[in-house]
Amino acid sequence: MQCAAFLQFSNLLGTVYHRGNLTFTPDGNSVISPVGNRITIFDLKNNKSETLPVESQLNITTLALAPDGNLLIAVNEDGEAMLISLISRSVLHHYHFHRPVHAVSFSPDGRKFAVTKEKNVLVFHAPGKTREYNPFVLERTFYGAYDDTVSIDWTSDSSVFCVGGKDMNTRIFGAKHYSNLIVYSLGGHTDSIVNAFFERDSLDLYSVSRNGQLCIWESDTDLAGLIPYEDKENRVSSDEEDEEEAEEKQVTDQKDKETTEGKVLYKRLAKHTYKDARGEGAPPTHLMSAAYHKGLHILVSGFQDGAFYLHEMPDFNLIHSLSISDQSISTVSFNASGDWVAIGCSERGQLLVWEWQSESYVLKQQGHFNNMSCLAYSPDGQYVATGSDDSKVKVWNTLSGFCFVTFSEHTAGVTGVTFNQNGQVVISASLDGTVRAFDLSRYRNFRTFTSPRPVQFSCLAVDPSGEVVCAGAMDTFEVFVWSMQTGRLLEILAGHEGPVSSLAFSTSRAMLASGSWDKTVKLWDVFESKGARETLSLMSDVMAVAFRPDGNEVAVATLNTQISFWDVDSATQTASVEGRHDLGYTRKDTDKITAKKSSYGKSFSTLCYSADGENILAGGRSKNVCVYSIRDQILIKKFEITCNLSLDGTQEFLDRRKMTEWGSLALVDEGDGEDGGRSISLPGVKKGDYSSRHWKPEVRVSSVRFSPTGREWAATTTEGLLVYSLDHNLVFDPFDFAMDVTPQNVRSSLERKEYSVAMMMAFRLNEHKLIQEIVEMIPVSDIDFVTDSLPDVYVVKMLSFVAGQLESSRHVEFYLQWCRHLLVRHGPRLKQTSLSLLSMLRSLQKNLSRKYTELSKICDHNKYMLQYLLSLAKIKVKQPRDSDDNESEEAMESCDASDSEDDLAAILNESDSASS
Structure with a gap:
């Protein structure tokens, strides 16, 4: 295993959207989604997802x-804002608004941004647009609303913005001081405003409310007609006669002119409702979100019952409607071109990108509805299968981060999941x-294993050959063994x-361990x-067992937070680790005991050995995942999976402001109100509440697994599937270093065509870009x-480098030549040490199989297309031969057809040889 210090957070799978608004990047190819207290970027063009290595203290x-597209502002539930650079993927600045924020919007010119905070609107100078060191420089505060403000939209020239509020009014503010526009309020609605939008290059306005009403407002002034405050003073006439005539007018006329003139x-042009689009018999429902594309004049609206509609404005013509689920649509957003619509459903954790012109999904992802309980890596490390309490099994691609198949045949929570030997079957x-077996080739449940009498299976194991399936029962205390072939x-x-x-199977012998x-x-x-062949007695209840990769040692985690290691042959204990202090002391909001006392009820519930068997990964009812050295019996590294205070059990000490002489305020049930209503969990509920009550889930780690490639490990947690991997670009780890090993000497050796020397010196420096430069310059x-x-030392390093390059490089044939020569020349010596190189060989196999799949x-x-063209060339159109000219023309056509057949046949043969 690589040094544990080099393992860093890589990606978040299993959860694609939690709550908040979605936004597209300026090029329109990526959508940015808030996932709990993290942010994930989904690259729709390259079919990849990336979770930023930043974390907020609460849900975003x-x-x-x-x-x-370089700066991102993220605000959490408590009003704490983070300024994030998407170039360096780091947090540049923190700012606290001290109140919840409903909307943040940059002006189109990027010089300002506006924030809705309670009844007020704050306008800041954008970071980097002033010479001040503070990125958040407040320019002006706008007042006037009677309730919370919830939406912001700017005009095309960034001079005016409109704000919708819960007081059923839409207010128009000037970003600068204008003499003919100070504050303008638009009413006409009977419910709170959901959103309001300006037309392109105009002050005309659309406003939509929660009860499905749309108002179209027309302004008598265009953007060029706005008069700055200074110009009005300059326009005041200095002629005394004009002043005398103005004073002679009546007082009432003067007041009217002051209020209306200039x-x-x-004025409201029209008022529409969504009743026609929803139909006559449709039940009433609330409009939850809306977005408007100013270039295409298209309005998209999302409703509480899962339906969304596209209308052409300003005539409000329905383009089409679609219902994606029975849950509320929390947010909708257009990309820059207006072709794609991003839709988020917070209650289902669902994220969709809909191409409305072709009426097809660009992206359709949904996380587990409830907590994930188990995971398993495929033998090549390319896929991860997860099971959850929502009775679904999902298979994720570790490279792209997307789920490509979901199996929903189970009717209760999934407790165990694993792959067979070749990685084509998920059990x-x-x-x-x-116990069900799913085929990843045809995506179907082809085998179902049952017991003679109904039982509840709590764990699962499959032998290394994939022929025997074992499952442990929770209520009958038995282990059932089935044949995979016959069922x-x-x-x-x-x-x-x-x-x-x-349950755990040994990899080297036909031995099953059951705890x-x-x-x-x-x-x-x-x-x-x-x-039973042997019985190992322990001091406490057994929570998890795991075999070492060589099968000669078994690790056991017990309820007293100890991990003991046993020799399989002699049935004696060889080592033990005490992990109570490593799990950490945390306290739930509703706990009536201290964090130190509550730690006695915590333990490790999942174990996994590293690929070399020298370290073990352990997780449980805690926010910490621990890596122990078995030989030294010490803690190597402790990973804190989250610092999200929106989850329960992340703090050691509770907030004293919420503590009274009778206990914590979290013990008081305040109902299910929409705005901050607190509900405590039902008695006995630990994993999830299926009722309508909403409460803080407890942070825990249900399963941890190392990848067979040895490059990463994953954990199923309350927040999702967290993946930690090695990052080559951030680590300088020289090998056999010397003073004369410099990049200049490496390149000079390459110029002298001393390729072996140059390559070995590059490996000694161990800089990835330099190694790539040298290797690709070798003929x-x-x-x-x-x-x-x-x-031999450099052969292993070169094979590991080739395995990594096959994943990302375009020079596939070049690196395949390297792979072939290395394995042919040094295969016998590599075979002798294959156990120590198992992770590297699996990584090589994974990348080779993926490239083979893509190219095949x-x-x-191309092969089928050429066959189709070849069959078309064989069809000869027979025309009547009226003259010799027609005969000569047909002869020429037949010659051309035969020539094309020969050419296509030759190309087809080349295609067959290339695919093989």
């Missing part, structure tokens, strides 16, 4: 992206009393006196004899010679 509710006036166990129940292993909590709450671990010889004809002259699809498509 509002996002605003600068027009240049001022911006609005899952559930509390519904079934028959082979044996029932009895002997435990408590629920079976964990139970009866404080024992039993070792079974599944194929040869009946009954293909010299690869064989350089491979022969490489020492292209070759197959």
